[in-house]
Amino acid sequence: MKKIKTTLALLLTVFTCIVLPSCGILPVSEAPKVSRPPVSASEGGYTIDTVPEYKNDAFVEINNNVPYFESSEYMTEAYEYYSDLDELGRCGFCVACVCRETMPTEKRGNISQVKPTGWQSIKYDFVDGKSLYNRCHLIGFQLTAENANEKNLITGTRYLNVEGMLPFENMVADYVKETSNHVMYRVTPVFNGNELVARGVEMEAYSVEDNGEGVCFNIYAYNIQPNVVINYADGTSREQKGGSTSEASQDSSDVKKYVINTKNKKVHLPDCGSVASIKSENKKTVTSSLSELIAQGYSPCGSCLSKQ
Amino acid sequence: MILAICIDDKNGISFNKRRQSRDSLLIKDLMETAGERKVFIGSYSLSLFSGYEDRITVDNSFIDSAGDEDICFVEVTDPSSFIDRINGIILYRWNRHYPSDKKLTLDMSAFKLDSTEEFRGSSHELITREVYVR
Numbered sequence: 001m002k003k004i005k006t007t008l009a010l011l012l013t014v015f016t017c018i019v020l021p022s023c024g025i026l027p028v029s030e031a032p033k034v035s036r037p038p039v040s041a042s043e044g045g046y047t048i049d050t051v052p053e054y055k056n057d058a059f060v061e062i063n064n065n066v067p068y069f070e071s072s073e074y075m076t077e078a079y080e081y082y083s084d085l086d087e088l089g090r091c092g093f094c095v096a097c098v099c100r101e102t103m104p105t106e107k108r109g110n111i112s113q114v115k116p117t118g119w120q121s122i123k124y125d126f127v128d129g130k131s132l133y134n135r136c137h138l139i140g141f142q143l144t145a146e147n148a149n150e151k152n153l154i155t156g157t158r159y160l161n162v163e164g165m166l167p168f169e170n171m172v173a174d175y176v177k178e179t180s181n182h183v184m185y186r187v188t189p190v191f192n193g194n195e196l197v198a199r200g201v202e203m204e205a206y207s208v209e210d211n212g213e214g215v216c217f218n219i220y221a222y223n224i225q226p227n228v229v230i231n232y233a234d235g236t237s238r239e240q241k242g243g244s245t246s247e248a249s250q251d252s253s254d255v256k257k258y259v260i261n262t263k264n265k266k267v268h269l270p271d272c273g274s275v276a277s278i279k280s281e282n283k284k285t286v287t288s289s290l291s292e293l294i295a296q297g298y299s300p301c302g303s304c305l306s307k308q
Numbered sequence: 309m310i311l312a313i314c315i316d317d318k319n320g321i322s323f324n325k326r327r328q329s330r331d332s333l334l335i336k337d338l339m340e341t342a343g344e345r346k347v348f349i350g351s352y353s354l355s356l357f358s359g360y361e362d363r364i365t366v367d368n369s370f371i372d373s374a375g376d377e378d379i380c381f382v383e384v385t386d387p388s389s390f391i392d393r394i395n396g397i398i399l400y401r402w403n404r405h406y407p408s409d410k411k412l413t414l415d416m417s418a419f420k421l422d423s424t425e426e427f428r429g430s431s432h433e434l435i436t437r438e439v440y441v442r
Contacts, residue, residue, distance in 0.1 A: 059407070061324075065324045162405075166405065167405045167406045167407045168406075168407055170329070170404050170405065170406055171323070171328060171329065171406050171407060173431075174329040174330065174331070174404075174431050174432070175329075175330070177430070177431035178329075178330045178331060178332060178430065178431050179330075213326070214326065215326065216324060216326065217323065217324055217407070219407070
């Protein structure tokens with residue numbers, strides 16, 4: 001019996017590893033044709049520590065505005081790659097060879113079902129459009145027509161989206177539309193440690209056919225919102241008013257049932273597998289917003305709430 | 309000279325020594341607006357004027373060589389340094405926001421808005437042409 005089980009397991013392994021991928025049945029993570037940019041000083045790149053502190057400008061130049069692409073990575077055909085989410089559910093770098101073929105042919109679809117890591121529905125009256133956060137495309141919709149691709153959406157402030165990223169997307173989109181040339185384009189969210197909200201994004205672009213004469217930049221755009229203090233660990237925030245602060249208004253849509261462990265101060269979704277193991281005297285079901293619970297000293301469960 | 313220049317919503321002219329944007333219908337509009345007048349451009353702008361080669365003068369020193377009524381299409385340069393030579397301005401607004409590290413700092417108080425025209429570009433929904441005179 002044991003031999004039969006072993007044989008079946010072996011056959012299953014072969015079928016899973018060789019047969020199904022070759023048939024295109026299983027989703028297989030494709031290796032990117034373009035590497036991620038260097039993200040440490042030892043690799044010759046920048047680090048989160050070397051990015052200058054925000055000072056009124058939505059972005060700063062990196063590496064004298066020269067992208068980190070290798071010349072062997074330049075392409076003249078449509079290409080897109082979106083990194084798999086990491087163990088915390090966070091996006092990684094995305095890269096594309098942007099051309100007319102990758103651009104949208106219809107209007108943008110609904111993306112509200114995607115909840116990027118650190119997502120909070122918070123509004124401030126002084127923020128353009130009121131919502132502090134946007135589901136921020138790493139590679140803008142106008143460039144590669146990606147809608148609700150969770151590998152391409154991060155929790156980004158309105159300021160990052162509109163003042164930091166959009167101007168560069170506009171520049172690339174116009175260039176491609178007018179020349180029909182190709183632009184290598186890579187966007188990398190920059191997280192600090194295990195934080196769920198990116199501190200910023202690196203954006204690189206290089207026009208291929210004219211060797212960067214049309215488009216060439218490498219910048220870091222800050223994921224900040226003027227007059228708002230953001231907790232990048234979980235996306236919670238508060239208004240900055242001189243020395244004093246006031247809490248943001250919370251969307252009612254963010255208020256829902258959670259199970260809290262009053263002993264270890266963890267918050268879980270009701271259907272989390274860990275809930276069953278909480279002793280009844282420590283377990284409590286509450287209706288609240290996650291940010292309120294965090295403000296009370298609770299921390300989100302790393303399993304069920306890693307994407308919240 | 310008559311200065312012709314493009315700016316974005318933030319008065320930006322260029323970023324990283326490169327133009328912010330381009331639009332073939334803007335060039336067509338410029339050539340139509342120029343009429344019989346000479347149009348001077350720098351070599352950097354030559355690729356934008358495909359099909360108009362016989363009507364333009366490529367001269368990187370055009371600031372010195374252009375006549376009073378000649379049109380000078382300026383990119384990636386802030387024209388403030390030669391404001392005394394400018395007799396009028398054809399200002400194109402992209403009506404979009406691009407990155408910029410060079411902005412138009414020209415003192416516009418020396419000029420008076422003479423006309424405004426809006427049109428659709430080939431890749432821009434709305435381009436505004438403003439003509440200023442001394």
